Amino acid sequence: MNFRALWIGKRSIFGLGAAAVFLVLAYLAFVAAKPAYAIPAFARKYNLPCSACHEAWPKLNNFGQVFRDNGYQLDNGKDSPIWQSPTYWPVTFRITPQWHRNSSSHQKVDSIPGDATSPPLEKTITSHGFDLSGVDIWTAGTLYKNISFSVLPSSDSSGSFHFENAWVRFDNLLGSRWANLKFGKFELDNMISEKRFLFLSANGGVYQLYHFLPVREAAFVSSGVNALNPGFGLGDNQLGVELAGHSPNSYTRYSLALLSSNDGNVSVPNSSYDGFASVSRAFEVNGLGLQRVGAYAYFGQRPTNFNTAGGTPITGAGSNNKSFYRAGLNSVLYAGPLDFSLLFLHGWDNAFLGTGTPGNALLPAGAHAPTWNGGFVETHYTYNPKLIFVQRNEFIRMSRQALASDPSDLGNLDAYSFGARWYPIMFSRAGLAWHSEYAIVKSARTSQVTGRDVWSSSVLFGLDFAF
Amino acid sequence: MARRDAIARRIAARSCLFVFLAAPVFSQESHIGNLAGEVGRGKKLYQRFCIGCHGEQGDGRGENAVYVDPRPRDFTTGTFKCRSTPSGAIPLDADLFNTIGRGLYSTAMPPWLPLTRQQRADLVAYVKSFSPRFRQEKAESPLEVPPETPASEDSIDRGRELYQTTIKCALCHGKEGRGDGPSASTLTDSKGMPIQPYDFTAATRFKCGQSDEDLYRVLMTGLDGSPMASFSNSLKPEQAWDLIHYVRTLQPNFHSRERNAKSNQLAKTTVKDRSPSEAKEGTK
Numbered sequence: 001m002n003f004r005a006l007w008i009g010k011r012s013i014f015g016l017g018a019a020a021v022f023l024v025l026a027y028l029a030f031v032a033a034k035p036a037y038a039i040p041a042f043a044r045k046y047n048l049p050c051s052a053c054h055e056a057w058p059k060l061n062n063f064g065q066v067f068r069d070n071g072y073q074l075d076n077g078k079d080s081p082i083w084q085s086p087t088y089w090p091v092t093f094r095i096t097p098q099w100h101r102n103s104s105s106h107q108k109v110d111s112i113p114g115d116a117t118s119p120p121l122e123k124t125i126t127s128h129g130f131d132l133s134g135v136d137i138w139t140a141g142t143l144y145k146n147i148s149f150s151v152l153p154s155s156d157s158s159g160s161f162h163f164e165n166a167w168v169r170f171d172n173l174l175g176s177r178w179a180n181l182k183f184g185k186f187e188l189d190n191m192i193s194e195k196r197f198l199f200l201s202a203n204g205g206v207y208q209l210y211h212f213l214p215v216r217e218a219a220f221v222s223s224g225v226n227a228l229n230p231g232f233g234l235g236d237n238q239l240g241v242e243l244a245g246h247s248p249n250s251y252t253r254y255s256l257a258l259l260s261s262n263d264g265n266v267s268v269p270n271s272s273y274d275g276f277a278s279v280s281r282a283f284e285v286n287g288l289g290l291q292r293v294g295a296y297a298y299f300g301q302r303p304t305n306f307n308t309a310g311g312t313p314i315t316g317a318g319s320n321n322k323s324f325y326r327a328g329l330n331s332v333l334y335a336g337p338l339d340f341s342l343l344f345l346h347g348w349d350n351a352f353l354g355t356g357t358p359g360n361a362l363l364p365a366g367a368h369a370p371t372w373n374g375g376f377v378e379t380h381y382t383y384n385p386k387l388i389f390v391q392r393n394e395f396i397r398m399s400r401q402a403l404a405s406d407p408s409d410l411g412n413l414d415a416y417s418f419g420a421r422w423y424p425i426m427f428s429r430a431g432l433a434w435h436s437e438y439a440i441v442k443s444a445r446t447s448q449v450t451g452r453d454v455w456s457s458s459v460l461f462g463l464d465f466a467f
Numbered sequence: 468m469a470r471r472d473a474i475a476r477r478i479a480a481r482s483c484l485f486v487f488l489a490a491p492v493f494s495q496e497s498h499i500g501n502l503a504g505e506v507g508r509g510k511k512l513y514q515r516f517c518i519g520c521h522g523e524q525g526d527g528r529g530e531n532a533v534y535v536d537p538r539p540r541d542f543t544t545g546t547f548k549c550r551s552t553p554s555g556a557i558p559l560d561a562d563l564f565n566t567i568g569r570g571l572y573s574t575a576m577p578p579w580l581p582l583t584r585q586q587r588a589d590l591v592a593y594v595k596s597f598s599p600r601f602r603q604e605k606a607e608s609p610l611e612v613p614p615e616t617p618a619s620e621d622s623i624d625r626g627r628e629l630y631q632t633t634i635k636c637a638l639c640h641g642k643e644g645r646g647d648g649p650s651a652s653t654l655t656d657s658k659g660m661p662i663q664p665y666d667f668t669a670a671t672r673f674k675c676g677q678s679d680e681d682l683y684r685v686l687m688t689g690l691d692g693s694p695m696a697s698f699s700n701s702l703k704p705e706q707a708w709d710l711i712h713y714v715r716t717l718q719p720n721f722h723s724r725e726r727n728a729k730s731n732q733l734a735k736t737t738v739k740d741r742s743p744s745e746a747k748e749g750t751k
Contacts, residue, residue, distance in 0.1 A: 047531035049519035074577035
């Protein structure tokens with residue numbers, strides 16, 4: 001038997017097979033990628049393709065933004081629930097079965113497994129396997145003309161549920177688009193929404209800037225010493241009331257919100273309040289499309305002490321509130337099939353928060369209010385409504401550390417994410433996306449034992465579907 | 468020399484072929500003011516926003532069409548309801564542009580105002596490409612809307628006479644404008660689908676715009692593809708205004724001069740019909 005010939009033959013067959021698979025995939029991706037038709041809850045109601053409201057779901061385009069701003073109403077005389085078939089139930093389910101690989105360098109581990117007293121070591125921890133995301137069971141719509149609602153019970157991957165949002169909104173008060181009042185738990189009016197972006201992996205699936213806390217503060221918040229201080233995330237849904245308005249085509253928008261100082265955590269009232277404001281303006285540029293620019297600011301406070309009973313903090317009994325703020329500029333710029341989301345953020349936290357010092361204690365020597373600046377550029381290339389490529393570069397730089405003795409770059413962060421979403425089917429009652437993503441994050445000098453840079457990376461392939 | 472001639476002939480032939488092939492493409496552009504819409508861009512937008520109802524071929528047979536009432540427009544016929552051009556004529560680019568931005572109230576067609584002006588112009592170009600009529604026919608001049616006559620009580624009375632008796636709008640739209648006239652249940656559109664006459668009492672917005680001028684245009688150009696005919700041959704302009712003034716009084720939520728005039732008229736009639744003592748009581 002001529003093994004060499006057989007091998008060459010097999011290699012040729014293998015090569016041909018691989019080429020065929022590649023060609024089929026390429027064909028499916030670029031030629032057979034017909035327009036998107038998808039409809040979960042709202043699209044079912046209005047018989048519109050999902051691509052009417054979404055650049056690529058869940059990312060909204062301006063039409064979707066106007067629909068949302070207008071209280072989930074299209075203003076075509078068929079918005080009221082009485083127009084719907086009695087069997088219509090405005091609910092969407094979304095979940096992502098996936099395979100992922102996560103890796104973090106310089107993680108603290110016991111040198112003798114199981115022996116907490118053994119000297120700690122640093123090691124790269126890598127895990128991979130098949131998994132599930134949490135599930136979103138989202139219902140939203142109109143209760144009546146100009147009264148809209150949303151309820152989103154959402155679980156983590158183990159099935160433990162919480163309410164991601166739950167609100168009622170009174171739309172077009174006094175017949176004006178400029179007066180809409182929302183009450184409940186809702187997403188802040190971030191022009192660049194973390195809830196609707198196209199990243200899912202452990203490292204890419206958050207805007208680092210929206211959740212960043214200086215290193216010492218982050219350690220304090222997560223330590224449990226101040227267990228009822230939830231920290232803060234601009235991307236977290238918050239509890240409160242919002243007054244918002246917009247022009248007929250939502251080119252001009254504003255939002256003012258009064259929020260509980262609890263980062264949206266229920267049953268943690270904290271008896272103090274935060275404020276958020278955002279404003280944006282869009283304009284057309286011939287040949288490029290719609291360009292939107294805006295500004296935002298969040299002013300908040302968090303308790304640094306709690307009254308305790310038996311050593312346990314009493315819920316809502318926080319005291320010695322200390323303030324913080326986040327402020328910045330954002331924009332979404334279109335250039336044909338390309339669009340760029342740009343964000344700049346400046347952060348400032350009170351020295352007590354920044355150093356993790358209880359308000360009834362003395363600040364450590366050399367303590368300052370930490371400040372930082374950050375930004376990201378997120379790029380989308382929409383080949384067609386069924387195929388989109390995404391990429392993001394994100395940077396955070398400390399401009400002043402909480403303690404003068406800390407290295408100036410402690411906690412600096414660099415994050416890069418790349419991905420593609422392909423929607424092979426988007427029929428009128430459901431959508432399915434093949435999601436692939438790679439993300440990597442470097443956090444400067446944050447390893448717990450040696451103070452070295454920590455690199456974390458994620459690879460994720462999943463089937464993201466909604467119906 | 469002969470070779471040069473052959474090359475020249477080949478170039479000329481290819482140029483002619485190019486012009487011949489390209490002509491339909493160029494003619495499918497749209498022009499709205501200083502905006503020029505492009506078919507290629509329009510196609511992408513159409514696939515994103517419109518295809519679900521109007522279908523890939525523009526024939527109104529999108530996957531959602533069966534769920535939509537009234538059915539989506541079939542662009543291949545080149546027949547459009549909201550026009551400024553005479554009945555039977557193709558619409559102006561601006562008519563299509565305005566329809567996309569305004570939407571068609573009480574149908575599944577929402578206002579696409581959130582799209583940029585350029586996007587809407589591009590969509591117009593692509594929508595036109597579905598029908599050969601836009602390549603074969605020249606757009607006619609738009610209807611001129613004369614100045615509106617005063618919305619007096621007399622005008623409303625004359626309008627009522629036209630509505631109820633002379634033109635017999637009531638046959639379809641009903642005596643009180645509820646869209647429940649004796650002929651209402653028999654009406655079909657040009658595709659043979661049942662169609663309901665407009666219920667003036669249900670809303671303040673009409674399909675083709677909200678202003679009196681828009682209503683005038685509808686009366687005089689008709690809604691092609693529907694049983695609503697053009698009355699340009701049977702109504703003088705001042706009669707059309709009278710009719711519009713009357714139709715406005717049928718809209719319960721429309722606060723207009725016509726409605727105020729009607730209210731005054733009713734108030735006067737009521738007081739006139741009552742005895743002096745009753746009228747006096749009524750003023751307490």
